[in-house]
Amino acid sequence: MAKEYKTIGEIAGPLIFVEKTEPVGYNELVNITLADGSVKRGQVLDTSKDIVVVQVFEGTGGLNKDSGVRFTGETIKLPVSSELLGRILSGSGEPLDGGPRIVPEDRWEITGAAINPYSRKPPEEFIQTGISTIDGMNTLVRGQKLPIFSGSGLPHNEIALQIARQAKVLGAEEEFAVVFAAMGITSEEAQHFMYDFERTGALERAVVFTNLADDPAVERLITPRLALTAAEYLAYECEMHVLVILTDMTNYCEALRQMGAAREEVPGRRGYPGYMYTDLASLYERAGVIKGRKGSVTQFSILSMPGDDITHPIPDLSGYITEGQIVISRELHMKGIYPPINVLPSLSRLMNSGIGSKRTREDHKAVSDQLYAGYAEGLDLRGLVAIVGKEALSERDRKFLEFADLFEDRFVRQGMEEDRDIETTLDLGWELLATLSEAQLTRIDNKYIEKYHPAHRNKSKASTE
Amino acid sequence: MEIKGEIYRISGPVVTALNINARMYDVVKVGNEGLMGEVIGIKGEKTIIQVYEDTSGVKPGEPVIDTGMPLSVELGPGLLESIYDGIQRPLPVLKEKMGDFIQRGVSASGLDHNKQWEFKPVVKKGDKLEGGKIIGTVQETGNILHRILLPPNVSGVVDEINEGTFTVDDVIGRLSDGTELKLMHYWPVRHPRPVKNKLRPTIPLITGQRIFDGLFPLAKGGTAAIPGPFGSGKTVMQQQLAKWSDAEIVVYIGCGERGNEMADVLNEFPELEDPKSGRPLMERTVLIANTSNMPVAAREASVYTGITIAEYYRDMGYDVSLMADSTSRWAEAMREISSRLEEMPGEEGYPAYLAAKLAEFYERAGRAKTLCGDEGSVTVIGAVSPPGGDFSEPVTQNTLRIVKVFWALDAKLAQRRHFPAINWLTSYSLYGRTLDEWYNENISTEWTKLRSDTMNLLQREAELQDIVQLVGSDALPDDQQLTLEIARMVREYFLQQNAYHDVDSYCPMINQYKMLKAILTWGEKAVLALESGASVTNIVALESRDMLAKVRFEKDIDAVLDTVMKKADEEFAAQTQQR
């Protein structure tokens, strides 16, 4: 058993400073015993011959200089097992569901090693979410990391749940699992997720980690790492396709900022640590597909943009790491449109490899590009009309203005339980494009116009009849 | 005897050691596992080390050994087609040794030391050689002849030189002072390799990207920056340059970016053909991938590893281009290390020496007369990722003070799917004039006029757009409405270029000239038609206009342009006759 020290020299926020220890390893797991016998866990942040700095996950409340500190000699590990499926755990991995302790098949380091880029297989398998704005215009593929950029009071949770319910790979019957990590969300929000998982039977195939708003903030720094470790185990050992939902990354980043302040670090932009990019990358990059292995890890994280500001460091640094983003719009939400996804700032960088003739349909890219261009143009005109009035518009421009309205009302808007397959989504796109004159469809090859444009389709039908 | 010190403190990638007397930038082995590190500071008793691998579990008191060597790369045949991490460890070797995930404490040399190469000498016994001279050749890949160079700091008289099959460790000859000659040598990455003298950059790097070659050209040996917010197209453009630019050698550094992007390059490059030689692109490429989740200290080193390799091929007389995606992640690595050292921070927490480091790096670009007497060049193109897309931040600003070409990516254009999302109003190239002579001789004497007409048209459009924002386009007089329509054609038919379209992805320089000329000629005809009474509505509805839109997707454009322009003549004639 490791030696116990009672040499805490200083306690500051979530940190304790331990003196006169034997050599202690960087990043080691630490157990701290309080006077009442309860045990808290921590991690070594800085170690030297004179002083060891430990961050305490459950917070330093109740600690004093007499608390006993034990260095475990190993870094933090998660007991992993396929039995994790169906379980609900705390933000630091303790069972919360009254079930038995997890009997580990192995114990994995939660920091997770980087995948060798040479071992990665470029993601390319289309995941159909049943949501037109995603499937049609910001296609998700297996192994991608695609976050939702949202704001307070917007229905990002509903969208995440709808995706978790409907996501499927066409024509494949494969083992899948959902790993859900809640960081600093309210218990009401957590309930909402749990209720939906139970209602749909998804819980059986899920592992849930919950750190709630009133749980210690430092714990949030390990919650997503536990979740991703569980996901990697299920993916790479148990050969499952794992969808990881992390919510809310903003709370994670706040905890990171808090820790930085406690360590009196020089802050970077807007008070967030200068290493936040690297830290976030150590989470987001844990998505992917590995050559020669069956499973995969796909990440769908949710973050709320403080003040709806996409240039805020949290969405900004996330966007620099993830492979695109789905942006939720307050304006569309106020108009009563669900899901209020604004396609213009949204992007899926891996879309091109996931669509086309063998994966979705040959005209997919062209339809998507044309819908973008049309909607963008319509929105510009909407801005203009507000100044100069509709009368100043040409006939062509008026068409585009109407197109933007139609697009929001028919393509963007859909029901919470409405699961549109990709054909439906693309056909709907064509129906809307048909309201524009054919000469305006400059992004679409003539051969697709002849094949898919409703006017031509009807013609070719008529001629065969 | 090696000097053994011990670890005093560990804070992430920064380790403090006692009792070693290492020099700055010496490589040291840290801890029981011998993790690789580099001395980056000396403060009294304490030696500060940045460690290139994860330091979890390392304890104070563990040993530190000074190798006495600065951080160096192995230079010799076998660099091409490789993929390295930031400190020149081949990723396939790491995979073989430790599996799909990167563990630590594994060393791997940059070159394959077992591979045999066919060496043909070009010098003979008695030849007197200066440093950097070519002593022989090895056919490195299908298309690239590797010139074996005497290291720049070695000179003497050849005593012995042998033809035959050798590994990079074998002795292939000797100088009269006994110096052994080999196919490879080491070079410290933080030292620029010397050249005889630098030359003026007067030859364009042809990229096949219309907005670059057409409006904001880069010279061979020049420097360019591509700043832009996330998702605006930095990586796609860097990859386009790596694929299509007419450099002979490409060094691509994925510096602190995504793993999947590197996987993509690895997947695609062996399949793609170099438009010039028809050989797989991979044969002329060296990849360096230190992704965002790999150790930051190795990320810091990656740009130096890359540029040293680039300089090495320049020294053989090749035109090399180097892409670094993203220099901001490199700067952030410097910031991370600097803050661990508790250095006095400069602007936004970056170290005060940020500007100096950026300048030193870009200074290593250039066209030069090499020590071997040939001409070679290193062109450097750095992506910059400004926080919040705000170009006033320190990395962008300090970069712009150095580089000669500024390709400004614009989030608004990207959102509108106008790709490449390069803003034509704010971007610039300071090489324009220096290159004009080349265009006159190699493309057409009309080219420079065509370019300035295009720029003027786009400027004019911007002015008119300001008015439209106030009064609507219908309020503009006809000739101005027509100007807007012609400018739109330039933007949509010429400036836009789809990187994912088989044909459109790469546009030969001569085709660029023909396309631009056709569009502007059509515009002139349109203006004449308007003057002789045709209406704007009718003009923009002409079929020849729609035909022009699709020229960029055609492989053989001569025939197509011919048809289009004939059609245009007919249509315009009909327009004026109707009156």
Ligand SMILES: Nc1ncnc2c1ncn2[C@@H]1O[C@H](COP(=O)(O)OP(=O)(O)OP(=O)(O)O)[C@@H](O)[C@H]1O
């Ligand atoms: N020339 C182009 N042709 C077609 N699509 C493009 C082009 N340039 C960019 N895109 C689109 O924009 C997306 C984002 O581009 P890219 O990944 O290069 O952005 P980035 O600036 O490197 O972002 P980050 O800073 O986050 O790495 C691509 O996935 C692609 O869909």
Ligand SMILES: [Mg+2]
């Ligand atoms: Mg990029």
